[in-house]
Amino acid sequence: AQKITQTQPGMFVQEKEAVTLDCTYDTSDPSYGLFWYKQPSSGEMIFLIYQGSYDQQNATEGRYSLNFQKARKSANLVISASQLGDSAMYFCAMREGYSGGGADGLTFGKGTHLIIQP
Amino acid sequence: DAGVIQSPRHEVTEMGQEVTLRCKPISGHDYLFWYRQTMMRGLELLIYFNNNVPIDDSGMPEDRFSAKMPNASFSTLKIQPSEPRDSAVYFCASSLRGMLGNTEAFFGQGTRLTVV
Numbered sequence A: 001a002q003k004i005t006q007t008q009p010g011m012f013v014q015e016k017e018a019v020t021l022d023c024t025y026d027t028s029d030p031s032y033g034l035f036w037y038k039q040p041s042s043g044e045m046i047f048l049i050y051q052g053s054y055d056q057q058n059a060t061e062g063r064y065s066l067n068f069q070k071a072r073k074s075a076n077l078v079i080s081a082s083q084l085g086d087s088a089m090y091f092c093a094m095r096e097g098y099s100g101g102g103a104d105g106l107t108f109g110k111g112t113h114l115i116i117q118p
Numbered sequence B: 001d002a003g004v005i006q007s008p009r010h011e012v013t014e015m016g017q018e019v020t021l022r023c024k025p026i027s028g029h030d031y032l033f034w035y036r037q038t039m040m041r042g043l044e045l046l047i048y049f050n051n052n053v054p055i056d057d058s059g060m061p062e063d064r065f066s067a068k069m070p071n072a073s074f075s076t077l078k079i080q081p082s083e084p085r086d087s088a089v090y091f092c093a094s095s096l097r098g099m100l101g102n103t104e105a106f107f108g109q110g111t112r113l114t115v116v
Helices: none
Strands: A010-014 A019-021 A032-039 A046-052 A064-069 A074-079 A088-096 A112-117 B005-007 B010-013 B019-024 B031-038 B042-050 B053-056 B065-071 B074-079 B088-095 B111-115
Touching: A010 A019, A019 A112, A032 A064, A032 A074, A046 A064, A046 A074, A074 A088, B005 B088, B010 B019, B019 B088, B019 B111, B031 B074, B042 B065, B042 B074, B053 B065, B074 B088
Parallel strands: A010 A112, B010 B111
Antiparallel strands: A019 A074, A032 A046, A032 A088, A064 A074, A088 A112, B005 B019, B019 B074, B031 B042, B031 B088, B042 B053, B065 B074, B088 B111
């Protein structure tokens, strides 16, 4: 079974609109971290935002926020006021078992290709 | 710190040749990961190290692939012999050990491997 599921292969959004990129995850580990990365056409992987499984509040980083719904195992990325430079692939990832001990590698979803239109 | 440094950035080789990809993690990071990215399979974790010790190599596709981390500042991923289906972008990433905190992995620029 897939650990990270991103159901939107591609999205077109008008500039300045808000965007929600979906991510659901599957784990039985109580300790895990959820991450979003951006990969522009140049190919590098850019870390955007992180949410820990024990965090009480949703994470925010500038225009990025993470809508964390633990019971539903959902960690959607919200980009407010989208910009042309936001056009890229976006990957949701999970890292299990890191709190207080060893950590596993990041498991990535298949990604969502976001295109911002002027 | 210069970030995670990978070399070469691009590699074109003939089928059957040995290929060695190199990685220098961020100083002080004790986890190192090797990933492969293809259109078909996305980002796959091949192997990761903790304190220079391989922890999980279950993602290594077959015996043609091997990885080493002789010290905290250097790792290699070797493919011998290479095949056209090994063509992909190979990423190295490093991170700190997690302790109820943000332990994001920092990625190198990747090595684009083409096997002809």
